[in-house]
Amino acid sequence: MNGSAANASPSRAAALTLAWRYASFRSEGFPVLPVLIIVVFVLTALFANVLAPHNPEVGTLGDRFHPPAWQDGGTGEHLLGTDHLGRDVLSRLIFGARVSLVVGFMAVIFAGILGTVLGILSGYLGGWVDQVIMRITDAWLALPALTFAIFLAAIVGPSAMNIVIILAAVYWTRYARVVRGEVLSLKEREFVRLAIVAGCSKRTIMRRHILPNVLNSTIVLATLMLGVVIVTEASLSFLGVGVPPPQPAWGLMLADGKKGLMAGYWWLTVLPGTCIMLLVLAANLLGDWLRVKLDPQLRQL
Amino acid sequence: MAGPVLEALQLTKHFPVRRGLLARQTAVVRAVDGISFTIERGRTLGLVGESGCGKTTTAKLVLLLETPTSGLLRFDGRDLQGLDAAMHREYRRSVQAVFQDPFASLNPRMRVDRIIAEPLVTNERLTGGEVAKRVAHLLELVGLPERSADLFPHEFSGGQRQRIAIARALALSPKLVVLDEPVSALDVSIRAQILNLLTDLQAQLGLSYFFIAHDLAAVAHMSHTIAVMYLGRIVEIGDAATIAAAPKHPYTQALFSAALPSHPDEKREEIIVAGEVPSPLAPPAGCRFHPRCPRVMERCSREEPRLLPEARRQVACHLYTGIGR
Amino acid sequence: MKLLEVRNLSTHYVSSRGTRVTRAVDDVSLAVDEGETLGIVGESGSGKTTLALSLLRLLPPAARNVGGEIWFEGEDLLRISNAEMRRVRGKRIAMILQDPLASLNPLFTVGDQVAEPIRVHEGASRGSAWDRARELLRAVRIAAPEARVREYPHQLSGGMRQRVVGAIAISCGPRLLIADEPTTSLDLTIQAQYLRLLRDLQRDHGLAMIFITHNLGIVAKMCGHVAVMYAGRLVEAGPVARIFSSPAHPYTQALLESIPRMSDGRQRLTAIDGQPPDPVALPPGCAFHPRCPKVMDRCRVEAPPEFRVAEAQVSRCWLSG
Numbered sequence: 012m013n014g015s016a017a018n019a020s021p022s023r024a025a026a027l028t029l030a031w032r033y034a035s036f037r038s039e040g041f042p043v044l045p046v047l048i049i050v051v052f053v054l055t056a057l058f059a060n061v062l063a064p065h066n067p068e069v070g071t072l073g074d075r076f077h078p079p080a081w082q083d084g085g086t087g088e089h090l091l092g093t094d095h096l097g098r099d100v101l102s103r104l105i106f107g108a109r110v111s112l113v114v115g116f117m118a119v120i121f122a123g124i125l126g127t128v129l130g131i132l133s134g135y136l137g138g139w140v141d142q143v144i145m146r147i148t149d150a151w152l153a154l155p156a157l158t159f160a161i162f163l164a165a166i167v168g169p170s171a172m173n174i175v176i177i178l179a180a181v182y183w184t185r186y187a188r189v190v191r192g193e194v195l196s197l198k199e200r201e202f203v204r205l206a207i208v209a210g211c212s213k214r215t216i217m218r219r220h221i222l223p224n225v226l227n228s229t230i231v232l233a234t235l236m237l238g239v240v241i242v243t244e245a246s247l248s249f250l251g252v253g254v255p256p257p258q259p260a261w262g263l264m265l266a267d268g269k270k271g272l273m274a275g276y277w278w279l280t281v282l283p284g285t286c287i288m289l290l291v292l293a294a295n296l297l298g299d300w301l302r303v304k305l306d307p308q309l310r311q312l
Numbered sequence: 313m314a315g316p317v318l319e320a321l322q323l324t325k326h327f328p329v330r331r332g333l334l335a336r337q338t339a340v341v342r343a344v345d346g347i348s349f350t351i352e353r354g355r356t357l358g359l360v361g362e363s364g365c366g367k368t369t370t371a372k373l374v375l376l377l378e379t380p381t382s383g384l385l386r387f388d389g390r391d392l393q394g395l396d397a398a399m400h401r402e403y404r405r406s407v408q409a410v411f412q413d414p415f416a417s418l419n420p421r422m423r424v425d426r427i428i429a430e431p432l433v434t435n436e437r438l439t440g441g442e443v444a445k446r447v448a449h450l451l452e453l454v455g456l457p458e459r460s461a462d463l464f465p466h467e468f469s470g471g472q473r474q475r476i477a478i479a480r481a482l483a484l485s486p487k488l489v490v491l492d493e494p495v496s497a498l499d500v501s502i503r504a505q506i507l508n509l510l511t512d513l514q515a516q517l518g519l520s521y522f523f524i525a526h527d528l529a530a531v532a533h534m535s536h537t538i539a540v541m542y543l544g545r546i547v548e549i550g551d552a553a554t555i556a557a558a559p560k561h562p563y564t565q566a567l568f569s570a571a572l573p574s575h576p577d578e579k580r581e582e583i584i585v586a587g588e589v590p591s592p593l594a595p596p597a598g599c600r601f602h603p604r605c606p607r608v609m610e611r612c613s614r615e616e617p618r619l620l621p622e623a624r625r626q627v628a629c630h631l632y633t634g635i636g637r
Numbered sequence: 638m639k640l641l642e643v644r645n646l647s648t649h650y651v652s653s654r655g656t657r658v659t660r661a662v663d664d665v666s667l668a669v670d671e672g673e674t675l676g677i678v679g680e681s682g683s684g685k686t687t688l689a690l691s692l693l694r695l696l697p698p699a700a701r702n703v704g705g706e707i708w709f710e711g712e713d714l715l716r717i718s719n720a721e722m723r724r725v726r727g728k729r730i731a732m733i734l735q736d737p738l739a740s741l742n743p744l745f746t747v748g749d750q751v752a753e754p755i756r757v758h759e760g761a762s763r764g765s766a767w768d769r770a771r772e773l774l775r776a777v778r779i780a781a782p783e784a785r786v787r788e789y790p791h792q793l794s795g796g797m798r799q800r801v802v803g804a805i806a807i808s809c810g811p812r813l814l815i816a817d818e819p820t821t822s823l824d825l826t827i828q829a830q831y832l833r834l835l836r837d838l839q840r841d842h843g844l845a846m847i848f849i850t851h852n853l854g855i856v857a858k859m860c861g862h863v864a865v866m867y868a869g870r871l872v873e874a875g876p877v878a879r880i881f882s883s884p885a886h887p888y889t890q891a892l893l894e895s896i897p898r899m900s901d902g903r904q905r906l907t908a909i910d911g912q913p914p915d916p917v918a919l920p921p922g923c924a925f926h927p928r929c930p931k932v933m934d935r936c937r938v939e940a941p942p943e944f945r946v947a948e949a950q951v952s953r954c955w956l957s958g
Contacts, residue, residue, distance in 0.1 A: 201411040208408060211434050215434070499912070505908040507897065528825070529897040574853070
């Protein structure tokens with residue numbers, strides 16, 4: 012109820028508006044920080060060769076367990092310290108970004124394509140096609156993602172491409188579900204009916220009318236799934252069934268580093284962990300903002 | 313070619329209602345139950361009725377969005393039942409539609425020229441240039457500026473979108489256009505523009521219209537013939553002016569008396585019909601209107617009246633089919 | 638003294654950045670006598686719904702009253718406290734909205750919902766409130782009220798739901814009922830039943846009513862006075878018979894001429910060019926001037942004030958000055 016607004020002084024109203032605006036960039040403000048973080052990571056991954064000061068895969072045993080430069084015992088040579096094999100942590104983080112992002116993006120795209128296509132077919136064609144695809148989706152979704160991924164990894168063996176395929180195979184179902192729901196309601200919209208009346212084939216309708224109108228949801232979902240996929244990839248690496256060593260991956264760094272926790276070598280786990288957290292957080296916040304930005308427009312249409 | 317554009321004979325559509333785990337058919341929704349009507353070349357048939365009367369289903373049947381359970385649809389004298397693919401396509405080109413919601417009728421992600429051209433590119437082999445020319449011509453026909461072709465639907469108002477929808481419906485030079493509540497979602501001051509446009513186009517292009525609306529004055533204004541539907545049946549059908557001036561069926565009378573006046577001095581006899589519209593799942597026995605009819609007789613609960621000529625139209629009511637006429 | 642007197646009411650919508658101001662209701666004045674029916678007519682963007690919400694202080698957070706007074710039974714509703722306003726809503730002024738499904742809570746029985754205002758405003762016990770609820774359902778002509786009180790909204794038809802909404806509205810004996818497009822979602826014959834019910838209720842309880850609608854037919858049938866709104870301003874007001882017979886404002890004239898009449902046959906309608914303006918980007922001067930068949934140079938620059946055209950008729954047009 013708005014009774015008090017009539018009596019609020021103009022300055023108080025202005026102050027409240029300002030505070031609300033800054034506190035919630037969600038509603039209107041472009042999420043500058045998350046996008047910046049993602050851009051930084053992407054650039055790091057792209058220019059890893061140039062940026063990394065050392066070879067991430069080879070280290071000098073004599074330089075083991077150096078702490079980061081700002082602590083006692085640290086050197087300017089290794090800004091973020093070294094690991095148990097004397098490898099430079101900073102370089103490994105930089106190349107690790109490449110793995111996480113490449114695997115993450117590719118998995119999300121593959122899962123997206125597969126899930127969207129199946130979702131559209133299922134939603135628009137209905138009948139037994141819908142039944143079959145939905146049963147498969149239900150069964151798939153019932154499997155715990157991580158366990159399933161480990162199972163698949165054990166079967167096909169570790170390699171970067173395999174991990175991408177495995178992640179896509181595990182996560183396509185989320186897309187299928189969401190897209191099917193959208194398609195079911197789009198199907199009833201009058202412009203689809205008019206396309207049928209105009210004589211368009213089912214294939215044409217799915218391609219020309221249904222697909223472009225579910226893309227918004229697919230994009231939002233993809234951004235939100237990026238975080239999940241990255242964490243899963245890191246978990247797989249952590250458990251030793253991810254991207255095989257000596258290729259650096261953040262999850263793998265966590266696994267190696269946990270041995271050193273007791274000895275106080277905190278930088279071996281905290282640093283890769285922080286990277287994972289930052290990237291996932293940034294992806295989630297971006298996805299959140301995209302959802303708010305893109306959805307209301309859909310509603311208005 | 314003389315003869316009516318479209319004929320419906322005992323058109324029926326029943327929807328099965330499935331309940332239970334095994335989706336057994338437990339009941340039937342008699343959405344459209346044996347209706348017959350004719351749409352003449354270059355003229356408008358108006359269909360009125362309230363919710364559950366079956367007018368939307370009838371529109372879908374005419375547009376081949378649903379297949380009839382029984383009954384015939386004849387287009388240009390040809391039976392639509394045993395249509396092969398080629399005839400089917402021919403029908404689609406000749407019968408188009410304009411729906412109620414101007415916001416949902418246009419694909420928000422397509423430009424206006426592609427929207428209007430879609431029926432053309434789907435059904436004919438034309439070069440890009442020919443298509444563009446036709447689109448420009450259609451835009452002019454509906455009174456929209458040429459540059460509209462490059463814009464998206466959301467850049468237009470409701471009335472303008474409805475014009476785009478009309479342009480699209482005319483792309484293939486159809487013979488019949490189904491208009492399902494074409495102006496109900498528009499502002500009052502815009503409705504007259506669109507109704508005038510439709511009237512002009514009918515005169516210019518010799519179009520036939522199947523006009524469905526709940527605004528009785530609009531239907532009476534636009535139609536040559538009016539059909540009144542109740543619970544899947546036609547209860548009165550005939551010349552629009554004749555029926556509007558003196559409706560004979562008690563339901564039609566109630567409907568027209570319920571229509572809002574256009575001036576406070578317009579006094580109408582108030583015929584208030586009691587009760588609610590029954591569900592099409594279980595229509596009353598005998599005359600479907602009898603439980604609510606202010607002039608019900610004993611015969612009405614037993615025997616369903618047939619459509620018979622009376623006072624220059626057809627009425628399905630025992631008041632006019634008795635011994636003492 | 639009039640029952641309700643609105644003086645120079647203005648309500649604006651402010652965008653969240655404070656940049657865009659939409660003058661949804663701009664300097665509107667009107668009045669309603671006891672037992673009288675006023676129709677407020679307007680199209681989309683006219684501000685009629687915002688006006689209705691302003692009367693009951695039910696505006697969304699983005700809207701603010703920026704001026705004017707609403708005098709109801711001797712008090713300015715804009716100056717009283719929130720607590721006092723709560724005592725007015727439902728008890729002394731009631732409101733009916735367009736969509737009965739949205740107006741009723743799907744999780745509570747009909748009885749609970751009709752009884753609620755009685756319990757809130759009069760502190761009645763559940764038992765006696767439910768007794769009153771049954772009586773009210775009978776008063777709004779719902780068959781078998783004893784059974785209905787225990788049912789849920791989804792079990793009722795649209796027409797019945799709208800009657801339940803009506804029962805809730807009159808439950809505490811309000812002096813004024815505001816009905817915002819109450820019959821738009823109803824079938825014709827159901828609408829006829831409902832309008833007759835409203836008229837009888839009005840007569841039996843001495844209710845004053847404000848009908849907010851885009852449908853001039855409802856105004857012709859139900860109202861004694863009418864106020865026409867366009868782009869947030871009141872452009873014409875007066876007794877219904879007079880306004881329908883000799884409208885002074887070009888918008889009212891054009892509107893009346895453009896509506897299809899049953900007796901007209903298939904004559905071409907007189908249409909109004911253009912479309913209603915976007916409230917965010919109003920034209921300068923008189924908001925109707927781009928569409929006005931009688932536009933003059935002055936209209937493009939200066940917005941006209943209200944002129945008194947006849948005994949009780951006002952028109953906001955330079956031609957009436």
